Amino acid sequence: MASTKSSIPFTGTPEQERELMAVIAEHKEQQGALMPVLQKAQDIYGYLPIEVQEMVAAGLGVPLEEVYGVSTFYSQFSLFPKGEYRISVCLGTACYVKGSGAVFDRLSEKLGIKNGECTADKKFSLDACRCIGACGLAPVLTVNDEVYGKLTPDDVDKILAKYA
Amino acid sequence: MENVNIKINGMPYSVPNGITILEACQMNGIRVPTLCYLKEINEIGACRMCVVEVKGARSLAAACVYPVNDGMEVTTNSPALQKSRKATLELLLSNHNRSCLSCVRSGDCELQRLCHEYGVDNEERYTGEKTPSEIDDSAPHMYRDNSKCILCRRCVAACDKLQSVGVIGANQRGFKTHIGCAFDQDLADVACVSCGQCIVACPTGALSEKDDTDKVWAALNDPTKHVVVNTAPSIRVTLGEAFGMPIGTNVTGKMVAALRRLGFAKVFDTDVGADLTIVEEANEFVERVQNGGKLPMITSCSPGWVKFCEHNFPDFIDNLSSCKSPQQMFGAVVKTWYAEKNGLDPKDIVVVSIMPCTAKKFEVGRDDEDAAGVPDVDIALTTRELARMINRAGIEFAALPDEEFDVPLGIASGAGHIFGATGGVMEAALRTAVETLTGDKLEKLDFTDVRGTKGIKEASYHVAGIDVKVAVVSGLANARALLEKVQKGEAEYHFIEVMACPGGCVNGGGQPTQPASVRNFTDLAGIRAKALYDADAGLELRQSHKSPVMKVLYDEYFGKPGSHKAHEVLHTTYVARSRF
CATH class of the missing domain: 1.10.10 (Arc Repressor Mutant, subunit A)
Known part of the structure; x- marks a missing residue:
């Protein structure tokens, strides 16, 4: 391990x-x-x-x-700090079937961190979360309190660029 | 305790109130299968192998934790129970690395035995993803292969409850649950003391000693090497178990014969190292008492204990005897005195020791354990590894004749023998120290107060005008409790013996494995120790300082105990380590 x-x-x-x-x-x-x-x-x-x-x-x-x-x-505890921008990707049922897994994987790859971790510059942290009640917009993610919906993996760059 | 009347499988029994169904069955000759249960330290009812039917109960009960009560009717072996246990085994196999052909525990794996017993005929009844795992081979003494782990937590209980080391536990949850260290660090990077109690607690092949037998085969087949073997006190009373002999059988003669047939140039006795330890340690103790040295003095024979002290009680490092352990003293003597006497270059000598202990594999690599500029001991094997070598060499152990150790490093006292049991080092030291302090011949050599497998023993002896207060502990949880009392000033001693493993080396982490069905209901340490005390009682020579070998070593080489030369060769140093 x-x-x-x-x-x-x-x-x-x-x-x-x-x-x-x-x-x-x-x-x-x-x-x-x-x-x-x-x-x-x-x-x-x-x-x-x-x-x-x-x-x-x-x-x-x-x-x-x-x-x-x-x-x-217990999932409430975290071993890693949260970033200035906390990204949560919904892996609830509706988002998952609409492809949020691929969105999550792209973010993980771009940021070089796994679920629950934080980038070395403490800018971004990445978490998988459960349903946030915005299934109509599936797949969704949030960055702090901002909601992004109807995503494809290719949208990830644009979103990250906004906070760079 | 009052009794209650119960029925097991239709037969009436009267058993003590408050015991578990499992204990009631055991008492009456009915075997109920278990996997996770280890008496007193792991009573968690988790594995569901010991399920039984209790009349009137809604579901099957775990016999290991379910107490009996008056009028209870128990069934231990119905078709429904067999089906349930078989399903449990099939589910365990669904997440198990079934490389049984090459597994180190093949033949004495508790899971394998139960699968056989319950007629598991389809190892792949349930297929699918397996919990990802990696092998941790970071520590010098052991492997952890979690692909063979059944999450019974017996290792965790041994580490935490017996030893108060607590460096392994269950991490994560659900499918990801695995046994590991804090922050999933390597075992080598945490405060593991290498005692190996986790290994002897493991029912499967998930935990095993690092097998160093290939190194020994290579040395034995290298004509440029002079390969010398020495066997720790306790090996002679445990090795027989690996060949199906009753627990507590003394097989000294056959063990020597087997080693000679394996091709060792000399078959020597670590007991000589033990005698030497006593002569040096008794002298160190007398000096500390007479010259106001640091007290209590604490023994340093047990490398698991020494490492535990370095991690958890760095304040007590100066209390540790500076004497090397018997293994290391023995190796040091072979590579200095013996090498000189026989015209050998220490670099061409390979010292192999057979130890009851996995921490000895750590000890051989410690700093300041190289009297001749090369490691005092090259390879430390466990009892289990020796048994493996004997089997592979095609030696029929039971049919061997009884042979004697080689001279001179095979002649040892009874005091050396009893080093293998808790209290043995203390008794051996007292047999020498009391004579030194009083100057009179000791009439009664048996110090029975310090014998027995109790975790903490205390005694006081009036010697040469002072009351010498001693304590003997085995099992590191007991050592921690005792040292905390000493720290708080609640207890005061002159001399403390600590052995890392409960009951001492006879119950060491390198000894032949015994299944939980035996461990739970047998005083393993007590029966094995008795064989050592019996051997001691039958000897003329029962005091280390009276051994003719000691006379030769001191006359020819060391001068006197505690001499400059003795310090160079036979003593060592310790380092403080992180408590985590």
Whole structure:
């Protein structure tokens, strides 16, 4: 397995660390502390890179692998930061049958990142999402709050160019 | 505990209240198949192999976690159950790499055995995509091939619960679920201690030691090499299992005979290294006690423990005895004293050791383990690999005569023998240290307080005006618990023995595999250890420092214990490592 350590340098601040330590201290003695601590950690940092998970593991006295196991079991947790422009491609049923898979693959190829990852310049992140309720426009993607519909893979360049 | 009356397959039984159906069956000679269940450490009822019918229950019950209650009626072997278990096996096979012909566990794979038992006649009942996986061969001691993993989590339980190492676990979910390390890093890049308890817990061929037998065959067939073998204390009481002998059979003579027939120039005994360790370590201990050195002193024979200490308790590195392990002392003596005496260039000597341990494969590559400028030990094989070599060479093990080790590095004391069991190093050290501290002959050589397979043992001995407090732990979870107490000042000792594997080397990660059906209900470590203590009890020579070989080595080469020469050849250093 290729390691899932984020190649984007960690830029956590001392304030963020203090905040995380306070959260850990608050939950330390409670059973099942890992989930709420991870949720708050993601609120603080936006994602859960190895640096953050190591702090959680050391703070709660649980193995790092246990922390990682939980963080990859639940889709709400992300191992990678979100970009300035968050691209979500709908892979819900209607979009999928209208070819959103190919749109997603083109984006992944152009940006050089996989599902859930972020480009090295932190500009774009890419996620596959479920139905966003715009089936009439299928296949659709969103960039932050902007919606793009009736897409083909060839539209990808144009959309990316708008944010370059 | 009060008993309850239950019926199993129509027969009445009285069994203790609160036990599981599986235990009740086991007690009464009824075998229920299991895969994921490991007593006390992996009771998760996940694999569904042990399902049974409980009268009145809505669905099939997992016998491994379902408690008995009064009046319960259980069926363990109906046609419906056979069908269910067979379907479970077929589903497991649908995501299993079925390269059974070449698999290292072929013949002693629990999945294979059950498929055979349940008449699985179509390995491809369910076909389709398989979970993608890669082989992790990054660590020096083992392979992980997840294409053969059935996700039973026995390895995870061994790593976390027995050892408190916790570097492997289930990542992702659903179809993508796989066992791996945090952030899917390679095993070599995390705080794995190489103990191999995951390997002996694995029911299939997903985990195995790195097979180094080809290197040994090559050395044996190289006429320019002088190939010397040495066998760790515990091998003589476990090797027989690989040839179908009862657990706890002492096969010293046959083991020596087999090694000689494999073509080794000399068949020596690591117990000599153990005797040497005791002489050096007892001396180091006495010096620390008399000169206000760092206490408690902690043993350093177990490379899994040493690496664990370096990762998790770097503050205790100065507490570790600077003595090399018996394996490394032995190799160092062969490449220095033995080489000089026999006019051999250390570069032309190949030292092969047969070890109960996968961490020994890591240890041979450590820094500062090269007294003659070349590695002290070249190749460390597990008991399993030796059995494989004996089989491949066409040697009929059971029919071999009993032979003796070669001299002089084959003459060892009973103190060396018991190194293979938890408490053995402590007892061996006490047999020497007490005499050194008091200057009087020790009348009673048995220190029974430190014997037995209990995870943590404590004892106190009044010696030469001081109370020497000792502790003995095996299993790294126990070691962690004890050291945390020492850290907090809740416990104080002069001397601590730690062995990484529960019960000591007799239960090491390199020992012959025993299926869960045996492991769950047999005191493996206890039975194997008994054979070592029996061997010790039958010997005249039971104290390391009284061994004639030690006299020769110190008279001819080292001078006295702890000498400059001894430090150069027999001692080593440690490094702090990341806790992750």
